[in-house]
Amino acid sequence: xxxxxxxxxxxxxxxxxxxxxxxxxxxxxxxxxxxxxxxxxxxxxxxxxxxxxxxxxxxxxxxxxxxxxxxxxxxxxxxxxxxxxxxxxxxxxxxxxxxxxxxxxxxxxxxxxxxxxxxxxxxxxxxxxxxxxxxxxxxxxxxxxxxxxxxxxxxxxxxxxxxxxxxxxxxxxxxxxxxxxxxxxxxxxxxxxxxxxxxxxxxxxxxxxxxxxxxxxxxxxxxxxxxxxxxxxxxxxxxxxxxxxxxxxxxxxxxxxxxxxxxxxxxxxxxxxxxxxxxxxxxxxxxxxxxxxxxxxxxxxxxxxxxxxxxxxxxxxxxxxxxxxx
Amino acid sequence: xxxxxxxxxxxxxxxxxxxxxxxxxxxxxxxxxxxxxxxxxxxxxxxxxxxxxxxxxxxxxxxxxxxxxxxxxxxxxxxxxxxxxxxxxxxxxxxxxxxxxxxxxxxxxxxxxxxxxxxxxxxxxxxxxxxxxxxxxxxxxxxxxxxxxxxxxxxxxxxxxxxxxxxxxxxxxxxxxxxxxxxxxxxxxxxxxxxxxxxxxxxxxxxxxxxxxxxxxxxxxxxxxxxxxxxxxxxxxxxxxxxxxxxxxxxxxxxxxxxxxxxxxxxxxxxxxxxxxxxxxxxxxxxxxxxxxxxxxx
Amino acid sequence: xxxxxxxxxxxxxxxxxxxxxxxxxxxxxxxxxxxxxxxxxxxxxxxxxxxxxxxxxxxxxxxxxxxxxxxxxxxxxxxxxxxxxxxxxxxxxxxxxxxxxxxxxxxxxxxxxxxxxxxxxxxxxxxxxxxxxxxxxxxxxxxxxxxxxxxxxxxxxxxxxxxxxxxxxxxxxxxxxxxxxxxxxxxxxxxxxxxxxxxxxxxxxxxxxxxxxxxxxxxxxxxxxxxxxxxxxxxxxxxxxxxxxxxxxxxxxxxxxxxxxxxxx
Numbered sequence: 001x002x003x004x005x006x007x008x009x010x011x012x013x014x015x016x017x018x019x020x021x022x023x024x025x026x027x028x029x030x031x032x033x034x035x036x037x038x039x040x041x042x043x044x045x046x047x048x049x050x051x052x053x054x055x056x057x058x059x060x061x062x063x064x065x066x067x068x069x070x071x072x073x074x075x076x077x078x079x080x081x082x083x084x085x086x087x088x089x090x091x092x093x094x095x096x097x098x099x100x101x102x103x104x105x106x107x108x109x110x111x112x113x114x115x116x117x118x119x120x121x122x123x124x125x126x127x128x129x130x131x132x133x134x135x136x137x138x139x140x141x142x143x144x145x146x147x148x149x150x151x152x153x154x155x156x157x158x159x160x161x162x163x164x165x166x167x168x169x170x171x172x173x174x175x176x177x178x179x180x181x182x183x184x185x186x187x188x189x190x191x192x193x194x195x196x197x198x199x200x201x202x203x204x205x206x207x208x209x210x211x212x213x214x215x216x217x218x219x220x221x222x223x224x225x226x227x228x229x230x231x232x233x234x235x236x237x238x239x240x241x242x243x244x245x246x247x248x249x250x251x252x253x254x255x256x257x258x259x260x261x262x263x264x265x266x267x268x269x270x271x272x273x274x275x276x277x278x279x280x281x282x283x284x285x286x287x288x289x290x291x292x293x294x295x296x297x298x299x300x301x302x303x304x305x306x307x308x309x310x311x312x313x314x315x316x317x318x319x320x321x322x323x324x325x326x
Numbered sequence: 327x328x329x330x331x332x333x334x335x336x337x338x339x340x341x342x343x344x345x346x347x348x349x350x351x352x353x354x355x356x357x358x359x360x361x362x363x364x365x366x367x368x369x370x371x372x373x374x375x376x377x378x379x380x381x382x383x384x385x386x387x388x389x390x391x392x393x394x395x396x397x398x399x400x401x402x403x404x405x406x407x408x409x410x411x412x413x414x415x416x417x418x419x420x421x422x423x424x425x426x427x428x429x430x431x432x433x434x435x436x437x438x439x440x441x442x443x444x445x446x447x448x449x450x451x452x453x454x455x456x457x458x459x460x461x462x463x464x465x466x467x468x469x470x471x472x473x474x475x476x477x478x479x480x481x482x483x484x485x486x487x488x489x490x491x492x493x494x495x496x497x498x499x500x501x502x503x504x505x506x507x508x509x510x511x512x513x514x515x516x517x518x519x520x521x522x523x524x525x526x527x528x529x530x531x532x533x534x535x536x537x538x539x540x541x542x543x544x545x546x547x548x549x550x551x552x553x554x555x556x557x558x559x560x561x562x563x564x565x566x567x568x569x570x571x572x573x574x575x576x577x578x579x580x581x582x583x584x585x586x587x588x589x590x591x592x593x594x595x596x597x598x599x600x601x602x603x604x605x606x607x608x609x610x611x612x613x614x615x616x617x618x619x620x621x622x623x624x
Numbered sequence: 625x626x627x628x629x630x631x632x633x634x635x636x637x638x639x640x641x642x643x644x645x646x647x648x649x650x651x652x653x654x655x656x657x658x659x660x661x662x663x664x665x666x667x668x669x670x671x672x673x674x675x676x677x678x679x680x681x682x683x684x685x686x687x688x689x690x691x692x693x694x695x696x697x698x699x700x701x702x703x704x705x706x707x708x709x710x711x712x713x714x715x716x717x718x719x720x721x722x723x724x725x726x727x728x729x730x731x732x733x734x735x736x737x738x739x740x741x742x743x744x745x746x747x748x749x750x751x752x753x754x755x756x757x758x759x760x761x762x763x764x765x766x767x768x769x770x771x772x773x774x775x776x777x778x779x780x781x782x783x784x785x786x787x788x789x790x791x792x793x794x795x796x797x798x799x800x801x802x803x804x805x806x807x808x809x810x811x812x813x814x815x816x817x818x819x820x821x822x823x824x825x826x827x828x829x830x831x832x833x834x835x836x837x838x839x840x841x842x843x844x845x846x847x848x849x850x851x852x853x854x855x856x857x858x859x860x861x862x863x864x865x866x867x868x869x870x871x872x873x874x875x876x877x878x879x880x881x882x883x884x885x886x887x888x889x
Contacts (some may be wrong), residue, residue: 107612108612111425116608118560119557119561182741183742186725189715193714193716194714197715201701201731201786241553241557242553282449283445285440285441286440286442289435293438
């Protein structure tokens with residue numbers, strides 16, 4: 001029953017070997033950008049799956065940071081360097097935290113959800129910034145990863161980490177694609193449209209939101225670990241709201257139509273940022289803001305809607321028409 | 327006992343600052359149902375323009391006493407222009423859209439304003455301490471407080487009182503309350519809702535700028551102050567119930583005293599006191615103490 | 625006939641106003657029951673209480689011998705009590721078919737999986753079949769927000785029947801349907817519902833429709849039950865004629881528009 005892959009999943013599977021190949025073909029700096037954007041791209045995916053339920057998380061950086069710090073602290077305090085242990089630490093931390101916080105956030109929708117997730121991420125920001133043991137605002141360094149006792153160095157280490165990251169990122173994307181098509185995925189879409197009816201159909205909107213929140217948290221934490229390991233460093237900026245804002249930005253830009261869009265979008269954003277910051281350092285946010293405004297006004301379903309052939313809705317404005325029960 | 331008095335004075339000062347910094351946000355939300363993230367941008371614009379103007383003015387060697395007038399003036403000009411541009415140029419086209427979408431729109435505006443501020447004033451810090459110390463200090467229970475702090479408290483009371491009077495005692499204010507109550511019916515009654523929205527947004531922007539302008543002499547104005555204020559002021563208005571002016575006042579007092587108490591009693595908790603209070607209030611009242619009534623759906 | 629639902633001394637107070645006061649209604653299995661009453665008489669409040677949207681101030685709701693007072697809406701739906709809405713509660717940005725598919729996915733109580741696709745061919749066929757029961761399969765691919773009110777009403781009702789309820793509440797099914805189509809509309813509806821053993825309670829302003837389709841009628845007035853019995857007797861009742869039917873005649877078309885939830889599309 002799970003044998004049938006849809007077009008997105010096939011595309012992702014085809015992309016996997018290509019993605020790994022470019023590590024040997026393209027210049028190192030581009031590969032590095034691909035590498036870190038897989039990490040941040042997963043966080044954007046986390047934002048995107050919540051957006052399917054109409055929920056905008058303005059604090060997804062929280063779990064990006066929790067993942068990175070959990071992995072880093074496992075390395076720093078326990079002396080563990082094994083990749084899989086560090087990854088598991090990140091996942092476990094996000095799982096626990098999101099499960100607990102989920103009980104608070106599942107009650108909220110719309111702006112409250114957005115702003116409360118923001119407030120929570122800023123609590124962590126403040127906490128980390130003032131914790132001397134964790135390097136305050138400077139953060140601290142992560143160990144070089146080992147794999148079941150094998151500790152590669154130099155180029156081998158870089159390529160091993162890159163290849164593993166590709167596998168995990170694509171794996172997560174396929175899993176999330178499945179998630180969107182699962183029962184919970186459909187319920188989420190229904191919650192966005194009319195929560196009252198969802199309850200009257202006999203299922204708990206709160207539980208669905210809670211579950212989605214946890215899934216998004218775990219994916220973001222995986223992103224955090226995968227991002228922190230190649231850089232070898234974490235700092236509180238990961239949970240600052242400007243970081244979270246960029247994840248939201250990517251999700252808006254790529255829309256909720258396709259799971260691959262946020263991954264590609266993140267990479268493009270990284271590349272554009274490199275040039276924009278070089279050309280004119282003080283206009284980067286200005287560009288981001290303008291592009292975001294443009295997208296919201298003219299392409300409410302995201303840039304992906306330009307590429308996708310089947311346009312379900314003929315009325316674009318509908319996407320942002322006032323919802324019932326407002 | 328001494329600590330109690332110190333907490334009271336500090337709490338009041340902090341509350342006044344919080345109220346001034348967040349009242350514009352709650353006003354705009356109450357009338358327009360827009361949670362205006364760009365509020366942080368207006369705050370920063372106000373802070374920069376006031377610090378810059380005071381700097382220019384004191385450099386001429388003129389009497390410091392008059393530099394106080396520059397604070398409301400800077401807020402009025404910076405907030406007025408920016409507010410008008412944002413409302414007429416962008417928001418006007420977006421009315422009636424989803425609340426979350428408006429958060430994203432104003433977030434985009436905030437990003438733009440951040441860079442506009444940097445383009446105008448650069449990235450270095452501005453310090454305009456002169457007004458803050460001009461009137462000297464008074465000692466309460468052995469702790470020196472600047473008179474300026476009490477000026478802020480006075481301004482906060484004045485702003486709160488004027489808003490209350492305008493809303494409840496004038497014809498315009500009553501019409502505005504009708505708009506808040508039911509947008510559709512009020513436009514059916516012939517009230518020019520669009521005009522009310524424009525004016526509200528500009529007033530809200532000016533209030534946001536005033537919050538920044540009045541704080542400028544007490545801090546070093548540098549990039550990033552807008553981002554901090556938006557999170558803080560959201561916490562304040564959500565405690566009182568978003569959209570309620572009185573709620574913002576009570577939220578500011580609660581948060582102000584909570585922070586002052588932690589500063590004096592347990593400093594490490596200073597940062598969390600605000601969010602702890604917020605979490606505690608929301609656990610009991612999910613939409614704040616004086617939340618606007620939700621309409622029944624079926 | 626076995627009793628399906630019974631309410632005992634149901635009371636609902638909003639501030640000082642009684643929206644329901646000592647409401648005692650018994651509904652039997654498979655029964656069709658019309659409810660009449662002017663706006664604000666407490667008809668929808670009654671439905672809201674039984675389906676768990678509102679928690680009654682006091683009184684009990686017994687369903688199949690078990691107390692369900694104060695239970696969550698979703699749990700009550702799971703027990704087999706469903707409803708339609710005066711103003712259709714749908715997923716407006718999605719096509720009709722997808723609306724039905726979502727309803728079906730939720731109704732199927734298989735173990736929810738995070739990875740198995742929720743929708744397959746069989747489910748789609750089932751959705752189409754349900755839609756054709758209500759004569760609206762031709763709209764399957766259209767977005768709800770593009771459809772006329774009458775079709776939305778039917779989708780709303782079709783969604784309420786997805787879980788194959790034992791008791792179905794229809795809140796003014798014919799509001800928004802033009803006067804000359806009302807009879808036909810109800811005929812399609814009742815025919816679709818008669819295929820199951822569902823008990824139906826419908827709220828209606830048109831006395832002709834009540835006479836035609838329901839053997840039993842309950843009249844509400846200011847939160848209390850004015851009369852309950854065979855339809856012809858209730859409609860002849862003096863008090864009902866004075867307070868309920870009388871007021872119906874004075875209703876202008878705009879009055880008939882729902883007041884509650886008027887802010888909805």
